[in-house]
Structures are given as structure tokens and as C-alpha cells.
Amino acid sequence: MALRLVAAFLLLCLASAAPAQQAVSWKTGREAQAIERRIDALLRRMTLKEKVGQLHLSGRGEGFDIDQVRSGEMGAVMNFVVPTEVLAVQKAVRESRLKIPLIIGLDAVHGFSTYFPFPLGQATSWNPELIEQAAYWSGREAAAAGINWTFAPMVDITRDPRWGRTLEGAGEDAHLGAVVAAARTRGYQRGGVATTVKHFVGYGAVEAGRDYNTAWIPTSQLFDVHLPPFKASLEAGTMTVMAAFNALNGVPATAHHGMLTDLLRGRWGFRGFVTSDFGSITELRQHGIARDDAEAARKALLAGIDMDMMGDAYHKHLADEVRVGRVPMRALDEAVRRVLRVKFHLGLFGRPDVDPAAAPRLMQTEAAREVALQAAREGAILLRNADDILPIRDSVKSVAVIGAMAVPEDERVWTDPAGLGRRVITPLPDALRERLPQDVRIVFKPAFTKNCGTEFAEKEAAVRAAAETDLIIAMMGEDCTFIGEAASRTKLGLPGVQQELLEALVATGKPVVLVLATARPLVLTWASEHVAAILQSFHGGTEARTAIADILTGRYNPSGRVPMSFPRSVGQVPVYYSQLPTGRPERPQERYSSIYMDELNEPLYPFGYGLSYSRFSYADPRVSAASMPLDGAVEVSVDVTNAGPRDGQEVAQLYIRKPVASLSRPLRELKGFTKVMLKAGERKTVRFRLEAARLGAHDDSGRYVVEPGEVEIYLGGSSRAAVKAQVRLTKS
Numbered sequence: 001m002a003l004r005l006v007a008a009f010l011l012l013c014l015a016s017a018a019p020a021q022q023a024v025s026w027k028t029g030r031e032a033q034a035i036e037r038r039i040d041a042l043l044r045r046m047t048l049k050e051k052v053g054q055l056h057l058s059g060r061g062e063g064f065d066i067d068q069v070r071s072g073e074m075g076a077v078m079n080f081v082v083p084t085e086v087l088a089v090q091k092a093v094r095e096s097r098l099k100i101p102l103i104i105g106l107d108a109v110h111g112f113s114t115y116f117p118f119p120l121g122q123a124t125s126w127n128p129e130l131i132e133q134a135a136y137w138s139g140r141e142a143a144a145a146g147i148n149w150t151f152a153p154m155v156d157i158t159r160d161p162r163w164g165r166t167l168e169g170a171g172e173d174a175h176l177g178a179v180v181a182a183a184r185t186r187g188y189q190r191g192g193v194a195t196t197v198k199h200f201v202g203y204g205a206v207e208a209g210r211d212y213n214t215a216w217i218p219t220s221q222l223f224d225v226h227l228p229p230f231k232a233s234l235e236a237g238t239m240t241v242m243a244a245f246n247a248l249n250g251v252p253a254t255a256h257h258g259m260l261t262d263l264l265r266g267r268w269g270f271r272g273f274v275t276s277d278f279g280s281i282t283e284l285r286q287h288g289i290a291r292d293d294a295e296a297a298r299k300a301l302l303a304g305i306d307m308d309m310m311g312d313a314y315h316k317h318l319a320d321e322v323r324v325g326r327v328p329m330r331a332l333d334e335a336v337r338r339v340l341r342v343k344f345h346l347g348l349f350g351r352p353d354v355d356p357a358a359a360p361r362l363m364q365t366e367a368a369r370e371v372a373l374q375a376a377r378e379g380a381i382l383l384r385n386a387d388d389i390l391p392i393r394d395s396v397k398s399v400a401v402i403g404a405m406a407v408p409e410d411e412r413v414w415t416d417p418a419g420l421g422r423r424v425i426t427p428l429p430d431a432l433r434e435r436l437p438q439d440v441r442i443v444f445k446p447a448f449t450k451n452c453g454t455e456f457a458e459k460e461a462a463v464r465a466a467a468e469t470d471l472i473i474a475m476m477g478e479d480c481t482f483i484g485e486a487a488s489r490t491k492l493g494l495p496g497v498q499q500e501l502l503e504a505l506v507a508t509g510k511p512v513v514l515v516l517a518t519a520r521p522l523v524l525t526w527a528s529e530h531v532a533a534i535l536q537s538f539h540g541g542t543e544a545r546t547a548i549a550d551i552l553t554g555r556y557n558p559s560g561r562v563p564m565s566f567p568r569s570v571g572q573v574p575v576y577y578s579q580l581p582t583g584r585p586e587r588p589q590e591r592y593s594s595i596y597m598d599e600l601n602e603p604l605y606p607f608g609y610g611l612s613y614s615r616f617s618y619a620d621p622r623v624s625a626a627s628m629p630l631d632g633a634v635e636v637s638v639d640v641t642n643a644g645p646r647d648g649q650e651v652a653q654l655y656i657r658k659p660v661a662s663l664s665r666p667l668r669e670l671k672g673f674t675k676v677m678l679k680a681g682e683r684k685t686v687r688f689r690l691e692a693a694r695l696g697a698h699d700d701s702g703r704y705v706v707e708p709g710e711v712e713i714y715l716g717g718s719s720r721a722a723v724k725a726q727v728r729l730t731k732s
């Protein structure tokens with residue numbers, strides 16, 4: 001714990017060493033009241049066209065009409081990343097009648113100039129302080145370039161790795177997802193940009209993992225699994241929300257009054273604005289609930305969508321819809337109020353324009369790169385390490401690094417802040433060279449024409465070179481078109497010709513360490529049986545390869561944990577740890593039990609799992625009281641020992657199960673975790689606070705119920721935690 005505190009303190013010092021940046025947050029009390037009065041005054045002065053303008057979000061590129069900014073017909077822009085261009089649109093605002101500042105948005109999903117691991121690869125660290133720091137620097141760099149709004153965090157829970165956007169979320173679990181959502185929201189907003197929690201809601205559950213497809217989610221599951229990360233982001237102060245592309249239980253999320261208005265505003269009291277996703281208002285036609293764009297615009301606005309991202313439907317039709325009385329002026333005013341409210345709370349009125357001369361100095365600072373390195377280190381998961389092949393032994397005198405991915409083309413650059421600063425990404429062979437003794441020979445062969453691994457450049461030469469070394473490090477995975485939006489897959493093996501190369505490398509008889517950078521948990525069943533070690537990352541960003549080299553050489557003891565179960569076969573999907581029990585629990589060999597004829601039930605690597613170069617053991621679980629009332633709490637503690645040879649970090653996890661309740665409850669539910677640093681041989685007591693109020697579940701009407709009865713508690717280093725305690729929930 002002490003070391004963790006020191007690390008957190010150092011990170012904070014690094015953060016405060018750089019020039020101050022304005023954190024953004026909701027104002028309260030008199031300040032908030034004064035803002036409402038200013039909005040009233042502004043609304044009174046606005047024409048219909050100007051009101052609609054505030055709801056119109058347009059993007060850099062073809063079709064962008066800067067004159068719409070001058071005429072007050074555009075309230076928001078996106079995808080401007082070069083400060084001089086940001087300045088140009090800000091100047092255009094000054095030429096408009098009311099000079100209402102623009103909200104300037106961008107997907108700074110995993111960084112701006114410094115790249116941190118993709119969100120799934122940050123969730124793997126199970127370290128909320130570090131995740132918050134990564135978001136802080138992402139927001140801060142973006143803010144320095146004049147951006148004041150980001151389309152992050154994506155908090156969609158997904159249990160289906162076929163979905164390409166798996167990479168942008170925090171995995172399969174509601175609790176981990178909520179903790180990560182809150183950390184990322186706090187970080188970005190502290191860095192100076194308003195967050196957009198997205199995609200509301202159910203996008204991670206699209207049927208069969210096919211992007212943009214329909215989601216069917218029972219109410220109890222919606223509330224227990226999919227909504228908690230949104231709630232957590234709201235509680236952490238997110239200023240905006242993005243509606244999802246998909247239909248939820250038959251209603252397109254972009255027109256879902258129940259979610260956008262009744263739940264979000266009504267039950268949860270959200271005061272910010274909701275944006276559509278890219279063009280999703282006009283897509284209401286394709287969804288089959290609007291005849292034309294005018295009807296789509298009306299349905300979206302009345303359901304609760306305030307801003308039209310890249311659809312032009314509000315811009316073209318909303319004024320007419322109001323004029324003819326199909327959309328009440330009241331509804332339009334309310335949407336405009338929400339947009340203006342965010343702009344006021346963000347402090348955009350009166351804020352100086354971006355300073356393009358200052359921006360480059362704030363990119364890729366030492367402090368940001370330090371956080372990127374630590375996030376990439378803590379984000380990598382050691383899935384397999386047969387015979388302790390890693391860290392690389394002294395006896396290894398030659399190493400082959402194989403695979404184009406070892407030398408980055410471009411670490412998944414989503415934004416292109418041209419000319420803003422260095423974008424230095426160290427190649428893996430260079431990073432190893434710096435860390436291994438000088439007499440170790442390092443050979444590098446890309447083998448593929450590109451990172452994608454779809455085509456060989458030189459298979460035979462790569463295999464021959466590898467065969468002449470003591471250890472093969474193959475860096476492979478998913479890249480290019482295989483990751484992100486619209487990258488759904490039905491086969492979850494290595495894309496292209498990578499498996500063929502992997503098999504040829506294994507056939508050399510030399511030990512193979514497979515280093516993976518993927519978009520999702522792949523099916524690694526073959527690899528798990530044939531390679532010596534697997535180090536999994538989800539695209540680690542600017543410092544990805546230095547972090548990998550630190551782990552391979554033992555400078556850093558791996559501590560990443562699985563945030564989403566790795567299936568053994570695609571046919572198991574969805575496979576996740578918090579399943580409900582069945583009436584016929586798995587009994588291998590027993591035909592009429594809940595099993596497959598051709599595959600095991602359990603995943604290859606379960607949620608929460610991850611190896612270290614050390615070993616940790618758990619003992620002596622204690623609960624501060626044998627029972628607690630429904631509004632009470634207990635402290636659960638357990639002793640964790642580092643029984644291995646090296647100092648290392650362990651992610652201590654607490655799961656519960658309610659064996660008897662009025663609704664079937666999951667076999668395991670994560671309710672707490674903490675990352676602890678333990679020296680070799682050291683033992684520490686880890687404590688968790690368990691409130692009864694967190695042990696309930698939602699029923700099918702969306703009502704949250706905490707029931708009396710036994711609660712089993714499991715403590716350990718993965719969702720298979722075996723050390724057990726229990727507590728009884730009582731009525732009084």
C-alpha cells in the first residue's frame with residue numbers, strides 16, 4: 001500500500017509540475033442559479049434559427065460550412081485537431097450576432113498526442129488512479145489544442161468479443177466497468193474537457209456481436225449490468241451523454257424516450273445535454289420508425305436528443321417542425337437550454353481562444369509519457385508462462401523478434417494533431433537492445449508486409465532466422481481494419497497469415513513467446529498449448545513496446561488482469577464469469593447437464609486472471625460481523641502473501657454470491673478489488689468495505705431490491721477465487 005501511495009503521489013507531482021489547466025465541473029449553488037438566469041436572458045434574445053443552430057453539430061472536412069458559424073446556425077463542431085484551425089472557427093464565432101462559443105468535440109478515446117493503451121487495455125490494469133491519470137493527460141493535451149469536449153468514455157459492457165468496439169470499453173463486468181467509467185470521467189474533466197458517456201444504451205450487447213445490430217436486454221439485466229457504468233459516470237460529473245446507434249428492445253436508442261427522458265433526466269436528474277451518434281437521427285428512417293428526416297428530427301428531439309451529430313436533420317427540419325406546431329417551442333428551448341448550460345458550466349463564455357503557439361509545448365510531456373509507460377506496463381496481462389520462461393533468462397544469448405507489429409507503423413492514431421509534437425514510438429527490438437546485455441544478439445524480421453499480418457513479406461527467411469536463436473518473440477495480433485468500429489468478426493483467431501507463421505515458428509522447436517496486441521480477447525486455445533508464454537496487450541499506445549520490453553526483461557513484474565473472459569471457442573460466446581446458475585449445473589460426462597458435447601464450459605482465461613513473476617496466496621478471511629442489517633455494512637479482510645521470488649503487484653478481488661433469493665442471482669459478482677504492492681515474502685492484510693445496499697439486484701420492473709439471507713464471499717486473485725467467508729443480511 002505504501003508503495004502504491006508513493007506512486008500515486010509521484011504521479012500527482014508530475015501532473016502539477018506542468019502548467020495549470022482549467023479543470024471543468026458542474027457549478028453549484030448561486031453560481032448554478034446565475035447560469036440559469038443568463039440562459040433565460042440569452043434564450044429571450046435568440047431567433048428560431050439561432051436556437052436550432054445550437055443543436056447542430058458539424059465536422060471538419062467536406063461539406064463543413066464555416067459561414068454557418070458566422071450566422072449562428074452551428075453550435076458545435078468536431079474533428080478539429082490543429083490549433084490554427086480551431087482558432088479559425090473560434091474567430092468565426094466572434095463574427096456571429098450573439099457570439100455563443102462553440103463546443104468543440106473530439107474522440108480523444110485513448111489520448112491526443114500521447115497515446116495511452118486503448119480503454120480495454122487500461123481496464124486490464126485494475127488501477128483506477130492510473131486510469132484517471134491517463135484520462136487526465138488525454139483531456140489536458142486535447143484542451144491545449146482548443147478542444148473542450150471529448151466523446152469518451154465509452155462504457156458499454158460487452159460479453160461478446162466478436163464486437164469490434166470491445167477495445168473501447170472496460171470489458172464484461174458492471175462493477176469494474178463502473179469504477180473505470182468514474183475514473184475516466186474524473187480524469188478527462190480534470191484535464192479540461194467535458195466528457196460524453198456513451199453509448200446510451202445497450203450497444204455492447206448488439207446481437208451476435210455485429211456492429212449496429214439490435215440489442216435485446218431484459219430490464220433486470222439492463223439495470224444490473226449495462227446501466228451502472230453510466231450512472232457512475234454521471235455521479236462523477238459527466239456533462240454530456242451520447243445515444244447509441246442500436247435499437248434497444250425494439251426502440252432505436254436515438255428515439256428512446258424511456259431511456260433518454262424518463263430514466264436519464266427523470267429518475268437520475270441529469271442536467272447536461274444528450275448528443276446523437278454520428279448521423280443516427282437520419283438513421284431512424286432505416287430503423288423504420290420515420291418516413292423522412294423531418295419526422296426523424298421530431299422523434300429524436302421529443303425523445304430527448306439535444307444535439308444532432310453530423311445528421312443535418314435538425315438544421316434542415318427542426319425550425320419548420322416548430323413553426324407548424326409539431327414540435328413545441330418549449331421542447332426546443334429545453335434542448336437549447338441544456339446545450340447552453342453545459343457551455344456555461346464549462347466556462348466557455350469569456351474563455352480566451354486557443355493559443356496555437358503554446359499548444360505544441362504541452363504535447364507528449366515527460367509527465368504524460370511517464371503515465372503512458374506505467375499504463376502500458378500495468379495494462380499488459382501475462383496469460384501464460386510455462387516453466388517460468390519469462391523474464392528472459394541470462395542463458396539466452398540470442399533473441400529473434402518476429403512480426404511487423406514489433407516496429408510500429410502508427411500506434412492506432414485516431415486523431416492527427418499534425419505538427420503538435422513528437423510522436424516517438426520505440427520499436428520493440430530497440431527497446432530490448434537497451435535492456436538486454438550487450439552480448440545478446442537481437443534479430444528482427446517483420447515477416448508480414450504490414451502490421452495487419454494479412455500478407456507475407458518473407459516467411460521462410462523469418463523462420464530461418466528465428467530457428468537460429470535461443471528465444472523467439474513473436475509480436476502479432478489485430479490491427480488495421482480489424483479493430484474498432486465496424487470491425488465485427490465471426491472468427492476469433494489471429495487474422496490473415498499470422499497463425500501459419502506462428503505454427504512455423506513453434507515447429508522450429510525453439511521456445512516462442514507470443515506478444516499480442518489485439519482488439520478483443522481472441523481464441524488462443526492453440527497458442528496456449530504450443531507457445532511457451534503469452535503476453536497480452538490491447539494496443540498499448542505510445543509506450544507500448546518499451547513497456548513490453550520492461551516486462552520481457554523483468555524490469556517490470558506483470559500485474560494486468562483479464563477484464564473480459566477469453567473464450568476457448570467462438571461457439572461459447574457469450575462466456576462470462578457472472579452467469580446465473582442453471583437447474584442442471586455442469587457435470588462433465590453427464591449428458592443431461594448444462595454442457596457442450598464438444599467443448600468445456602469455462603473460458604480459457606477467466607475474468608480477473610493474470611500471472612505475475614511472483615505467486616500470491618490468500619488466507620485467514622475475516623468479516624467484522626456475522627450479520628448486518630439491510631442498511632448496514634461490514635469490513636471483510638484477508639491476508640495476502642507474496643510467496644514468490646520478486647516484488648510484485650496483486651489485484652485482490654472480492655466476489656459475492658447470494659445462493660437463495662427471489663430471483664436467480666449470478667454464481668459470482670465482483671464487489672470490490674484493490675491493487676496491492678507486496679515485496680517478495682511480504683504479507684499484508686487487504687480490507688474491503690461491503691455495504692448491504694450494494695448486494696441487491698433489480699427486478700423485472702427495474703426496482704432495486706436488497707433481500708435478507710446468506711451472502712457467500714469469495715476472496716482471491718481471479719473470478720475463481722476460492723477463499724471463502726460469509727455474512728447474513730438481516731431485516732433489522
Ligand code: NOJ
Nearest residue numbers: 107151198245277278485
Ligand atoms: C461514431 C461512434 O459510434 C462514436 O462513438 C463516435 O464518438 C462518433 N462516431 C464520432 O466520431
